[in-house]
Amino acid sequence: MLKGVLIDLAGVLYTGEKALPGAVAAVRRLRAAGVAVRFLTNSTRSPKRMLLARLKAFGVDLAPDELFTPAAAACDWLARHGHAPHLLIHPELCEDFADAHAIGPEAVVLGDAGRFFTYEALNAAFRKIDAGAPFLALAANRVFRDSDGELSLDAGAFVVALEHASGRAALLFGKPAPGFFSAAAASMGAGMAEVAMIGDDAEADIAGALDAGAALAVLVRTGKYRDGDETRFKPGPSMVVDGIGDAVDALLA
Template identity: 55%
Template sequence: MISGVLLDLAGVVYDGDKAIAGAVDAVARLRAAGLPIRFVSNTTRSPRPAVLRRLAGFGLPVEEEELFTPAQAARQWLRQHGCSPHLLVHPDFKTEFDGMPEGGRRAVIVGDVGESLDYAKLNRAFRELTRGAELLALANNRSFKDADGILSLDAGAVVAAFEFASRAQAIVLGKPSPEFFLSALAGMGCPPDEAVMVGDDAESDVAGARSCGLGALLVRTGKYRAGDETRFDPPPSAVVADLAAAADWIIAHAKDG
């Protein structure tokens, strides 16, 4: 039985500045079937309001509570642990941490910095870590599909470099962290064994979701490359062409339940 759906965004719902063919209708069909949805994204470049505006521009209005991102998890972690953030994130993303405490115990927060990354920023963050700051990874992805359609280096490489240099162990807040998936499901009141994740990343989206008890569908859009379904364990529940095909699979299995 399927009673809840988690959908990745980039590479599943949209690709660059365009919605993927059939994706908006697929979301509408899932909603018409009575299935609650959470849009779960590891994006660390666009703040939440920008993501919501982009989706609305595709003809896909999404309520704020339906969007779940690593920045939410990071803000919650900072409050729970009484830490102030040292941000190594994209300039556009810094607003996600407005109002966070300053001073006291520190936590280095790493996201996709983009073209603004330089040695000075890396070294300032490294020095915070050597002084005992926690290392928080908003995401640990190896790569992402860039605007030119080619894979580009993602934040996971920077996280690995900090772990090597500082001997700190990163706390991963986005996918594939089990806490990320489970927190998104908690907002729907959906147990893991009744949920399915749809993503284009066989490692973070699919294996990550399967590892904490969810079903997971791998789509052949976005960053998918031939053979991805065999590269990571656990493997996907199914491999489908796109979100439209994923919606067909989910609705059929929801009815079976």
Template identity: 45%
Template structure:
């Protein structure tokens, strides 16, 4: 029996600044019915605080303790391992790393830095890594959707640095099992009692499966026709988040 539901944000609950029809009502109904909800995102262009503010403006009543972001996970990983990273991240999330020293460059934190992912910055990151630095990837998503247009995400740049420096990145966001297990641990339930809803067949659905959860793919956001055929196991789909819940939890 499903007792908790994890949701990706962008592409699942909203696209840009537009709420996906039925998303607010679906979240409210699940909470009213007593399910435990968590929200997990690799979004690397907004701070956790800004995300919560934007969600509230869109009508979502999401508490801070329900929201888990990959940039915060990256910062916590650096603190735990006493690293002082060069942060190649988007300017809008620099403040997430304000409480760690980033001057010695014994590691690289790489995220969706947009125009910051230029040759000079990537070359600086490469030289830190080739001299023994650790590579921490906020996520390894291949691409993201913005206003109906696909754009390169951080994943391809993570792979480039891994290849050039001969290192393996520690991924602190989705699809990392460690990230999912951290969120699972905030609930009293086993992985098989949790449903993950996302629009990324690799980051959300494959990641959930590897963590023992059940994943459902929405046909909104970055979804492209045929994504559900990309994995080695059957993938359940719904037209949108409301349709997924209607299919999977019809008794609610």
């Protein structure tokens, strides 16, 4: 019996401003079966406050400590290491860093800044990394399903650009970083071998969770899923289903 299930947000529970069919009921079925649930997102355009409000508006009942975000993980790192953030992020995410150290050596923090990825902003971040500042990447996803229904560039391309220019690897905080998964599992009193992951990203969600030691990882054909994703990355998914309702049915069975 699984102790817990980790669930991605965008593309699994909802798309745009609409909950996906059966998503809310699927979460309720897990809780009713006594299975702990944690929500993991690589979204770095919206603050945690807005993500919680969106989920609750859809009817997903959750506590703030059940939602794991890369920004929160990065803030913990900054506090433990005594660094102040140099932010290259979307302005809406800035509130999640409001309590970060204002003084101390700087660390570059990169998220999905969207249209704020200007040459000037990227070059300023490069110069700080080149001068020795730690480089923190909130996520490194390749693409995401945008509000118009099409795929758009995610933060990963900009992470790689700064790594290439500076010759220094970023420290990753979101999926597929093993510590991101294991922190969520530990919060449920579980080890990674006792949890399953449900996601729409075959690379970050599925291969990432399995590499981190998850018992199972279920790929859903919603969100950013594209035909052939199940064979595009290794390790491949434990199973592929049409949506989260089917994933929960399979896991509870």
